[in-house]
Amino acid sequence: MSVLDRLAPELITGAPLLVMQGIAKRYGPVVALEDVAATVWPGEVLGIVGESGSGKSTLLRMMNLEDTPDTGTYTLALPEVAGNLFDLDRFARRQLCARRIGIVYQNPHQGLLMGHSSSGNVAERLLVAGERRFATLRARAREALDVSEFPLNRMDDPPRLLSGGMQQRVQLAKAIALEPALLLLDEPTTGLDVSVQALVLDTLKRLQRDRAITMVIVSHDLGVIRTMADRVMVMRRGRVVEEGLVDQVFQDPQHPYTQELVHAKL
Amino acid sequence: MPNSERGAMVPGAVVLQVEGLAKSFQMHHLGQNLHAFDHVSFTLRAGEFLLLKGPNGVGKSTLLRTIYRSYLPQAGHVWFSHGAGRTDLAHAADVDIALLRRREIGFVTQFLIARPRVAAEDIVAEPLRKAGVAAEDALEQARHWLATFGVKRDLWRAYPTSFSGGEQQKVNLARALILPPRLLLLDEPTASLDVGARAALVARLADLKAAGVAMIGVFHHPGDVAALVDRDLMLMAKEVDDVAV
Structure with missing residues (x-):
């Protein structure tokens, strides 16, 4: 047995929250995703790294049911849904996303x-999730903004008047307002100043620690993945080339592409 | 304080059985295979302290990291006996390794990964919080260990990102040793420590050893822990034998 063959989980109890299998997608002659599989366990943070065009954001959009692959299945271990989520109609997708996915x-x-x-x-x-009482709406919005460390004296300002870091906090508040089972983050700090980036990552980290929210974070920035994720998938040209614990993939990368990526960073 | 829910750490029970472990690094851009070690075999029991010896660059830290699975071995087994059975760390699923690291296996290096805007006492208390200890209780214990390792009281609420190397290392040790694991891997933890902190560390390790924690360590100055060492393992340039003392 090669050591790169890892055994199936034996110690962790319960089922994975998210399972995707055999995901493939083509846009004409362009392969966006080819035979991609992903598993995310409750409470863990999965990172996905790769360069532009590697398919990582496409995969995340599929997790958010915004996009459908040509083939492949997607299940979430939630009581109200069963079977392949790509088979759901638009209305059911919208309801599921609004209630369960941020x-x-x-x-x-x-x-x-x-x-x-x-x-x-x-x-x-x-x-969207059905709450109609004004006072409750406002109180819960306020709470979500507060948890996202948004300055509450600005909660009635529109995002266009806010800095990039604060806009991301509003997005985060919206994403977590319903305590989602799954939080998806697509390059959440790319484009922010380094100091602001650190603060936003710290907020995410805090949320993860206090609420054990299951997260999938996509980034081309290895530092972001290193800070946030427990495990990481490395994608290139629509395929997963390597997968492992974050410290292992970054300290002992196996695939030539991952070695290039890690050494370019250091 | 052995944690009963994790199963008692029985003195003398086998904790780790390493068989034929080998590690090399395939460097694709160089087209080279860098050899680290092979044929490493040894057994470690609860309460035992194994010292790794050998010249610089022979792979002592590499061996620790391979056991911890920061490095993937090429061959061999690392059988770890824990509260829920026996797991081969060389082949176990990543999520199982992550689980064991949270509960059963500790790793102390000379480097602290400080996070922005997290106070020293919160960094230290975190392993207890993750293990379900109430916030106040966890903080109280965290402060106790910060004091024991000689971190001044007015730094407890401060962010270690701004601390000196030596002060960061004290925070690092307090965090790493606050929740006794079943297996503790020590990679030069005394580097950059002052005399007082070094004495506190050795005292803490002696307590953990008495409580049944199995330890494997690499020390630049092994004299610091001479009283704790039960056996040593000499790593040679090519092959390794388990040398009992």
Whole structure:
């Protein structure tokens, strides 16, 4: 047995939260994803690294049910859903995402209405999930913003008047307002100043520690993955070339591409 | 303080059985295979302290990291007996390794990974918090160990990112040793420590040893821990034999 063959989990109890298998997607002649599999266990943080065009963001969008592969299955261990989530219709997908999956995009324009108030942006998520009482909406939006370490004296300002770091906190508040089972982060700190990046990562880390939220974080920045993730998948040209514990993949990379990536960073 | 829920650490019980362990590094850009060690075999029991010896660069730290699975071995087995059975660390699933690291296997290096905006006492208390200890209780224990390792009281609420190397190392040790694991790997933990902190560390290791923690260590100045060492393992340039003292 080669040592690179790792055994199936034996000690960890319970089922994985997320399982994706055999994911493939082509855009015309371009292979976006080829035979990708991913497993995420409750409470863990999975990192996905790779260069632009590696397919990592496409994969994350599929986890958020925004995109459907040509082949492959996706299951979440949640009581209200069963079977392949890609078979759900648009309405069921929207409900599932609103209630159970939070996402923070690199570009806040993708996740927020830039002209509406920040608290309104967060409350919208609660409205989609069926909450109608104004006082409850406002109180819960306020709480989510507070947990995301957003300055509450600015909660009625629209995101377009906020700094990049604060916009990401509004996205985060919106993503966690309903205590999602799965939090997806797509380059959440790319484009922020280094000091602001550290603060946003610290907020995420704190959330992870206090609430044990299961997260998948996509980044081309190895430092972000090293800080946040327990395990990491390395993607290149639509395929997973290596997978392992973060310290192992970064200290003892096996695949030539991962070695290049790690050495380029150091 | 052995944790009953993790199963008692019975003195003399086998904790680690390493068989034919080999490690080399395939450097693709050089087209080279860098040999580290092979044929490493030894047995470690609860409460035993094994000292790794050998010249610089012979692979002592590499062996520790291979046992911890920061490095993937090429061959061999690392059988670890723990509260829930026996696991081959050389082949176990990543999630199982992560689980064992949280509960059963500790690793102390000379480097602290400080995080921005996290106070020294919170960094130290974190392993207890993750193990389910109440916040106040965990903080109280954290402060006790910070004091024991000689970190001044007015630094406890400060962020270690701004500390000197020696002060960071004290925080690192307090964190690493606050929750006794079943197996403790020590990679030059006395480097950059002052005399007082070194004495506190040796005292803490003696307590852990008495409580049944199995330890493997690399020390630049082995004299620091001479009283604790039960056996040593000499790593030679090519092959290794288990040398009982």
